[in-house]
Amino acid sequence: MELYDALRRRRTTNGPFLPDPVSPEHQRMLVEVAAMAPSHLNSQPWRFVLVDDREKIEALARESGESMTQVFRDGTFFKRYRPYFRFSKKEMEERRDGIYFDQLPSVLKPFTRQVFSPAAQALMNRLGVPKTLGEDNRKLVAGSPLLLAVLLDKAEYRPGELSGFYSIFGMGAAVENIWLMTTELGMGIQFVSFPMEVPESWRRIQNLLEVPDDLELMAVYRLGYLPEEKRRPSIDWTSTQRKRLPQYVFRNSCATPEPEPEGTDAQREENGR
Numbered sequence: 572m573e574l575y576d577a578l579r580r581r582r583t584t585n586g587p588f589l590p591d592p593v594s595p596e597h598q599r600m601l602v603e604v605a606a607m608a609p610s611h612l613n614s615q616p617w618r619f620v621l622v623d624d625r626e627k628i629e630a631l632a633r634e635s636g637e638s639m640t641q642v643f644r645d646g647t648f649f650k651r652y653r654p655y656f657r658f659s660k661k662e663m664e665e666r667r668d669g670i671y672f673d674q675l676p677s678v679l680k681p682f683t684r685q686v687f688s689p690a691a692q693a694l695m696n697r698l699g700v701p702k703t704l705g706e707d708n709r710k711l712v713a714g715s716p717l718l719l720a721v722l723l724d725k726a727e728y729r730p731g732e733l734s735g736f737y738s739i740f741g742m743g744a745a746v747e748n749i750w751l752m753t754t755e756l757g758m759g760i761q762f763v764s765f766p767m768e769v770p771e772s773w774r775r776i777q778n779l780l781e782v783p784d785d786l787e788l789m790a791v792y793r794l795g796y797l798p799e800e801k802r803r804p805s806i807d808w809t810s811t812q813r814k815r816l817p818q819y820v821f822r823n824s825c826a827t828p829e830p831e832p833e834g835t836d837a838q839r840e841e842n843g844r
């Protein structure tokens with residue numbers, strides 16, 4: 572696969588993976604391409620834990636599901652992420668960022684725009700929506716053949732200092748390499764991020780992974796091979812929309828947005844631009 576193709580096809584996976592284990596060769600390739608990323612002074616501050624132990628995956632899945640239920644039930648999720656949700660195709664088309672929230676559980680469809688109101692929150696809780704979402708999420712994580720924890724060496728990762736910024740930058744590059752490699756291998760990848768929203772849950776995951784004092788647990792991903800036919804999950808977080816050039820690129824100074832390239836969206840897509 573050509574690099575440009577892999578870049579264009581890279582996606583976040585929201586649905587289930589095949590139950591097949593990820594081959595040892597593919598697991599090795601994923602962590603090897605991660606280490607090909609650039610890092611400040613070649614410090615390589617990243618560390619990875621490959622988790623294929625069933626009991627550990629299931630314990631982590633329970634943390635994920637329960638933390639998702641918690642942040643949906645107490646409203647933290649909607650408070651924290653409100654600015655990212657788009658409720659109409661028109662809004663999405665104008666802003667070209669965020670996530671199109673068209674996949675609410677059907678019973679809440681009439682309330683789409685009020686989803687952030689206390690009344691809708693109370694209704695959702697009464698209908699047990701947080702529990703349903705959490706259980707869906709637990710199953711997705713538990714059904715993943717491989718989890719990958721990403722850690723940083725605290726000798727380099729010093730928040731507030733340049734070295735801390737550099738470490739995060741390098742980790743991002745390493746994770747992007749993994750993300751792109753999944754595209755090449757017919758695999759998918761998704762953040763398991765809800766436990767990060769609940770500090771006690773994150774601490775329990777650190778214990779589960781036996782993270783030593785000199786490392787910081789930064790992120791957990793679930794990975795696996797993709798089925799041929801992808802069903803959409805109850806809430807679909809992925810978004811193929813991207814800002815137009817003048818919305819994020821400038822020429823010579825921030826005062827001059829780069830003009831839109833010529834041609835329609837469809838033509839540009841065809842030309843690979």
Ligand SMILES: Cc1cc2nc3c(=O)[nH]c(=O)nc-3n(C[C@H](O)[C@H](O)[C@H](O)COP(=O)(O)O)c2cc1C
Nearest residue numbers: 581582583584670761762763764765808809810811
């Ligand atoms: C820092 C960061 C955090 C993210 N957190 C989550 C997450 O918690 N759950 C999830 O499913 N996707 C997560 N994503 C993936 C984004 O939602 C996704 O990249 C974006 O919607 C664009 O979709 P795409 O990756 O399919 O192009 C995250 C991505 C980044 C870079």
